[in-house]
Amino acid sequence: MSTINYTIPDPELSVLGRSQCNSLKENLVPKITGPNPELDVGLIIVSPMRRTIETALLAFGELGIPMEAHAGWQxxxxxxxxxGTSLAALRKEFPEVNFDHVDPVYPDKTSPAGKKYFNTKQAIMARGQEVLRDLKRRKEKVIIVVSHSGFLRSGVTGRWYMNADYRVFDFVDDSEEKEGEAVKIKEREWTVKEGGLGWSFEEAVELGDGLPDEEPALN
Structure with a gap:
């Protein structure tokens, strides 16, 4: 019997979730720190939801790497x-995170103003390409993104993510994309099977798989 409660607004991490963040920290932080880090991380982008912000702070908050919220990764x-929660409340709750560049429509994703965040196949796949283009344009060599399993799987990478597990990708081509051309990424060999922590399913899925086609009723 499932104990997941979908009615709790923007919930915090559970005790189990915090424990999983510790496992993530122990596994990934050594690859980021040191004189010759395997991952030269210059920025952490996080979905502006409580559980992802808490994950980022628990796992990476002590590294001193800038942390920026981005509505596209919700x-x-x-x-x-x-x-999500209002940006005004989040700024007070998480002063360590930069919310200055979050789309001001957040957390709306049911009205015409929030149409790009609709829970439809077209909107989610378009959002996946948009956030990938944004990453590709940034100057940092490596960026950590703390997002959500559903969006990452169906809109961005086509791979599974269990709670707190991670995967590492590179852009296939460093050149600028032509208009209408999809941004392509390739996963590194050491996470390509069951994720960096070994907690995730190995099977790949097609982008857009399982997403609804119909638009929600607008407010």
């Missing part, structure tokens, strides 16, 4: 658990 559904 989760798909319009359930209360996947709908």
């Amino acid at each position: 989760e798909n559904s319009i359930q209360p658990c996947d709908t």
